[in-house]
Amino acid sequence: MDFRLTHEQEQIRDMVREFAESELKPHINEWDEAQHFPVDTFKKAGELGLLGVIFPEEYGGTAQSYVDYVNVIEELAAVESGFALSVAAHNSLGTGHIYLAGNEEQKKKWLPKLTSGEWIGAWGLTEPGSGSDASGMRTTAVKDGDEWVLNGTKNFITNATYADISVVLTVTDRNDQKHGITAFAVEMDRKGIRAGKKENKLGMRVSDTAELVMEDCRVPEGNILGRIGYGFIDAMKVLDGGRISIAALSLGVARGAYDAARNYAKQRTAFGKPIAEFQAIQFMLADMATEIDAARLLTMRAATVKDAGERVTQFSAMAKLYASEVAVRCTEKGVQIFGGYGFIKEFPAEKYYRDVKLCTIGEGTSEIQRMVIARNLLAEG
């Protein structure tokens, strides 16, 4: 096992680091305060290939590996995790579902627009009444002649306000427990679909989160993604990959919080010496660094298994569960090390602390990850 990045991987990491430092860092407080999603900067990320990281060149992607994708998301998240969340939702959820389940015609039509950043993608599974229990969704798609008529509301949808196309999961046969859900790709300029209420959030405030409302939205048969009745099965596969990106996001935030705390501890003095000389502070930094490294190993294992084309459900759930909970612990320690300044918005610690909580919730809560892991463990012979 070689844990080092290749020269090319280091170059990609450095390019993203430079983008985050120059394009994101100067604006984070202003954007966070205003809950502003910087569309133009998002498009710039597209020009750099960051919106098509994991897709083949024939669809306009940069054909990188999941290991590269982890590096991209980590670097963005270490600086602006809300922006990283939007990049992750665009790549592995919206665009990822079309790539996974779309036919050749659909991929040729939509993927180049998404991978270049000309279009922004969203993915709607969650509804007001069903999150963890996603199969309990109420949005329906009913066939009417050559078209399907979609009705329902998705909520907490990343990028919904700015999306040009959204993948939505709908009930097509309520009586079929296994094959009753179908995915549609819906262009947002179609009549009957619109973004609804934008959420006012604790953290990840730079990422747009809004409802997706469908009222008699008519879409042609050609917008069905994959086989009728296989939408939920495909959605679970999409989440297998997506959860690796949430693990990467967690790594980025945890590392950002650690770096800030370490630097602060070396500068801040109390009782006549830098607080970094107190063992209590040193032990917090040691625990943070150790747990971040352990989380990185789990995340890279999941990415490597995904790159090998093997089943990754258990590994991605383990990486997402562990990395997100580590990140919550690290950001809490980060605030503690900053003392009173950890509570003040001009210092970086409090934003990491607010932003990271989403990582234990989005794309399946920690409880759901434990259920997925246990189910897989118990299914082993």
Ligand SMILES: Cc1cc2nc3c(=O)[nH]c(=O)nc-3n(C[C@H](O)[C@H](O)[C@H](O)COP(=O)(O)OP(=O)(O)OC[C@H]3O[C@@H](n4cnc5c(N)ncnc54)[C@H](O)[C@@H]3O)c2cc1C
């Ligand atoms: C900022 C943000 C962005 C998001 N982006 C998207 C997106 O782009 N697309 C999308 O589809 N969704 C998105 N989501 C939704 C997210 O995936 C859900 O919020 C999440 O899956 C949890 O669902 P819920 O909120 O309905 O909580 P619930 O399912 O109501 O859970 C409430 C609590 O009950 C627990 N619980 C539920 N069932 C069980 C069980 N069987 N055993 C033990 N405990 C259980 C949960 O772990 C949790 O602690 C986003 C959410 C947020 C906050």
